[in-house]
Amino acid sequence: MKLPMLTADEKLAEIRRLYFSATRQTIQRDIEKALDILKSMASEEERERATVYMQGLAEMRKDWGGSKNSKVKR
Secondary structure: OOOOOOOHHHHHHHHHHHHHHOOOOOHHHHHHHHHHHHHHOOOHHHHHHHHHHHHHHHHHHHHHOOOOOOOOOO
16 A cells, blocks of 8 residues: 655654544554554654554454454354
């Protein structure tokens, strides 16, 4: 996925937006997009600023039962 050229603050703002707008239906897609943005950050300092939102997204996925390899439970 190609990302537009964003500043560090814009990348953080997008991860924050994903965090606050995540729903049970969108959590997996939101995490994947946030990870793509996180990987594009140039420094460890930039990534550290996003940690709280990434942890929050992961916790939501855990609480809502989503996973990277989600399967239908019977």
